[in-house]
Amino acid sequence: MGELLSDRLKSLLAAAAEEARKSGDLSYSAVPSVRIERPSNRSHGDFSTNFAFVIAKEAKLPPARIAEALVRRLAGRGGEVYDRVEVAGPGFVNFFISPSALYRGLSTILEQGEEYARFKVGEGKTVQVEFVSANPTGPLTVGHGRQAAIGDTIANLLERVGYAVTREYYYNDAGNQMKVLAVSVKKRYLQLLGEEIDFGEDLYQGEYIVDIAGALRERCGDSLRAEKDLKRFQEIAEESIFSGIKKTLASMGIRFDVYYNENSLFESGKVARVVDLLRKAGCVYERDGAVWFQATRFGRSKDRVIIKKTGEATYRLPDIAYHRDKLDRGFDIVIDVFGADHHGTFPDVLAGVEALGCDKSKIVVLIHQFVTLVRDGRQVKMSTRKAQFVTLEELLGEVGRDVARYFFLMRKMGSHLDFDLGVARKQSLDNPVYYLQYAHARICSIQKKYGERYGLLDRGRLLEVDLRRLTKEEELEIIKDLMRFEETVKSAAALFEPHRLCVYLEELAAGFHSYYNKHRVMIEDKGLREARLAMARAVQIVLKIGLGLLGVSVPESM
RNA sequence: GCGCCCAUAGCUCAACGGAUAGAGCACCGGAUUUCUAAUCCGGUGGUUGCAGGUUCGAGUCCUGCUGGGCGCGCCA
Secondary structure (H helix, E strand, O other): OOOOHHHHHHHHHHHHHHHHHHOOOOOOOOOOOOOEEOOOOHHHOOEEEOHHHHHHHHHOOOHHHHHHHHHHHHOOOOOOOEEEEEEEOOOEEEEEEOHHHHHHHHHHHHHHHHHOOOOOOOOOOEEEEEOOOOOOOOOOEHHHHHHHHHHHHHHHHHHHOOOEEEEEEEEOOOOHHHHHHHHHHHHHHHHHOOOOOOOOOOOOOOHHHHHHHHHHHHHHOOOOOOOOOHHHHHHHHHHHHHHHHHHHHHHOOOOOOEEEEHHHHHHOOHHHHHHHHHHHOOOEEEEOOEEEEOHHHHOOOOOEEEEOOOOOEOOHHHHHHHHHHHHHOOOOEEEEEEEHHHOOOHHHHHHHHHHOOOOHHHEEEEEEOOEEEEEOOEEEOOOOOOOOOOEHHHHHHHHHHHHHHHHHHOOOOOOOEEEEHHHHHOOOOOOHHHHHHHHHHHHHHHHHHHHHHHOOOOHHHHHOOOHHHOOOHHHHHHHHHHHOHHHHHHHHHHOOOOHHHHHHHHHHHHHHHHHHHHOOOOOOOHHHHHHHHHHHHHHHHHHHHHHHHHOOOOOOOO
């Protein structure tokens, strides 16, 4: 079980084509990649294929003729899937799914419940998804929020289709930025103790530094006034900031399996090993006292310094070592989720990985564009340097986890995201999150009332319901929408595009809301009543799975 | 100057290279003695930024332009 209708059609089509070839009606050598698609126009059926166009040239026949030959052979043998197949337009073959196939599909949802739309296409292959990876120098920003939602949801989707997923956070708590952090905290601390201290512009300006300094004074009084060792300040700041970051992530419902410290790459000798290997490969040279990596040999426009003349590594070197390590750990797929500001740097890292002879094709880099917060039609300015940025924590406090996650996910990541705080705060149809949750809550309400009035139908009883009573156009449309869920999950996972799920769920919910306003579940006719309850139950299941994948809660009442 | 991303209805956005480009918002007009009106129904709204090209077929692919975002450190 679990075969998608489109897959079933594909094999039926392939068989028909093969038969046509054997009988001499068609001639082609290799079966091209056969595609079964969803026509946008309802009158074009539930599925269609462009097969005829694809082989028209080689077969030396007009597409319409090929389509006819196929339809002749498809006509009699799709009884369990479609009840009509026809040639349309210049050579499309359109399939019309039969009600019995729809009832079977609906029944599958009821049978499998929340295990529906779980696949094994990943075959247990391992995937690592790295995201957020913000260094502990300040609170997470709204931009990190988008990345967090995207990374976590992609991980959810991949798990759903059968991959073993590791969520990983990579961070660097060493180096110059941490020194700047320590100095920033120290100076704020001394200021709080009443000292006249010049706070330079190159230091971290955020209010959170003052907060950390305040907590420090609270705890240690003025005992650190003469503390020379910046380490103390750094440790305290890092601890405070990192626990804040983790708290923010937790309130978004995100847990990482691994926090990977960049420093460990130096300590374990993995960085040194990479330098060795690059040297042996003849991909590095020295100039001006620094060590350069010949990125230009791998299609990059510039060579890059990997070891400064001070002897310190630039960030690229541990990044290369880190990616090599990911591959060494045996992941079949390594996914990096980055913000648009990183688009210029990862190709250097990939070039480095390639220079090491690793298979960089296993690495998938997903770049998401920036988030703009909009309030009252105006852009809310953000800046990590200045004190006025809106943190992810603040945003979550304002709109809540469900809305935040959904808004971050509802647009494809290549687009800039306008996060409209006005809409996000609304609890009405303007807000898609409430729209979806409301559909779920409504069904829960129906079930409750149903139970009170007629007695509950448990799962076993629900499976015995005669679904053939669902004959209304709107009912068949809802079932067809339900049938699209599995392929939506599959494609959202395969393409790493969570927004497809959002688009789908809104369509499903719209169909249900519309149905709800037109037809009633609780009616005299017992058979029809039960069938409608079963259908509502299926919608509820799919909404719950779908929203669950997005990390959005499904309230039973609102 | 070079590189990456983006441009679709007044606004925010959808649309595996497929057929007549779809939603929501906004605007106009309607629906509830009924399982949740946080809902629904109808209407208005388009030369898919511009110019070429590839293709049986282009919003989608290629080239050039225009406009916007982001990068181009021995910062991360």
